[in-house]
Amino acid sequence: MLDLRLVLLLAIAGIGVGSAKQHKPKPDWYTRNRNTVQAIYNLTVYPNNLVIFSGDIPPGLFNENATGRIDPVGDFFGFQDSVEYFFGLAPTPTGQAPNGVFSSADVVEFVSGCPQVAASTVYFTDRTLNADNTTGELVSMLKQVAFWHFDDDGAVLDYDAWIPNIPKQVNLTQPGFFTPQGMNITLNTLCAAQASTCVGANQVYTSPEQCYEILSQRDFGDWDEVWGDNVICRTLHVRLALIRPEVHCPHVGPTGGGKCVYADYVQAYFSNDTQVFGPSGPGTFTCDTYED
Structure with a gap:
């Protein structure tokens, strides 16, 4: 009986060692x-x-x-x-x-x-x-x-x-981003930002007012789907225009520049x-x- 108990204990110990997590x-x-x-x-x-x-x-x-x-x-x-x-x-x-x-x-x-x-x-x-x-x-x-x-x-x-x-x-x-007031603030902020960043050869709107007039007719957009001809897409690209205006100002503009377009x-x-x-x-x- 003693030998059998010893065998069982060794078997249990072996299972414990074998199942232990091995760290490499x-x-x-x-x-x-x-x-x-x-x-x-x-x-x-x-x-x-x-x-x-x-x-x-x-x-x-x-x-x-x-x-x-x-x-x-x-x-x-x-x-x-x-x-x-x-x-x-x-x-x-x-x-x-x-x-x-x-x-x-x-x-x-x-x-x-x-x-x-x-x-x-x-x-x-x-x-x-x-x-x-x-x-x-x-x-x-x-x-x-x-x-x-x-x-x-x-x-x-x-x-x-x-x-x-x-x-x-x-x-x-x-x-309040998606309230009427919030969306209006976003549009005004976007149009003012592009007017100060997208200048000279990078100008895409004649004025902040034209920017507002055009973009207020576009879809505002959704953060679940930023790709598209919408305002939210352009809010991202106006930030990036600070880094490379020659690349990102067209994305903010009326055509979307190949980025803010329907996908x-x-x-x-x-x-x-x-x-x-x-x-x-x-x-x-x-x-x-x-x-x-």
Whole structure:
């Protein structure tokens, strides 16, 4: 009987050891990929995001030929396009309540099963900015889920990202945005901003009044679908016009400049995957560790 008990105890101990979670050392490429993703998001935090206006983007984050999609904003081609949309649209102080900025951007979920591919979830924390440039009360939070494809040096070559629940976040960061008064303020602010930014060869309206007259007849838009011939799309591009007016002022203008235009749903989100991500389409974000 004693021998049988001993056998049972050893068997139970063996099961416990065998089922214990085995931790393997992280490969260097895993740490490299995670650090790259976190470094990218760190540049969305105020005042780090101001580097987009000075042109001091650290090397090694994005490949010169980086392309990708950020849903619901659009498709982006090349280094400059990519960094503008990642960093140029991060909030900066407006002076208007709640005057929120990103105080942190934490990568809360991360996997990388091979050197070329990773996936992540980041939580942005939006807090009020005080007069002394310290951050104060919580305004809201925002999530971004992304797949990443890296080049041989660890820079991002392709990305496919999604930002859910933007309308709810906007309701907290810009109270009254979708009220008639709020939409009127947005239109006036947009038209005044383009008048001071899109000048000379980059002028797209004869006056703020003409801008208002034309855009007040367009769809206002929805944060769940920024692509389109609408006002919301142009509010993003008037911010980016501060960086490259020759590129983004046409997007603010009456024609939409090929960006703020109607986009067919299937074409925009599915049919042009190979144009955005290359010949493999969404397969770009799949590790080739295993054979099908």
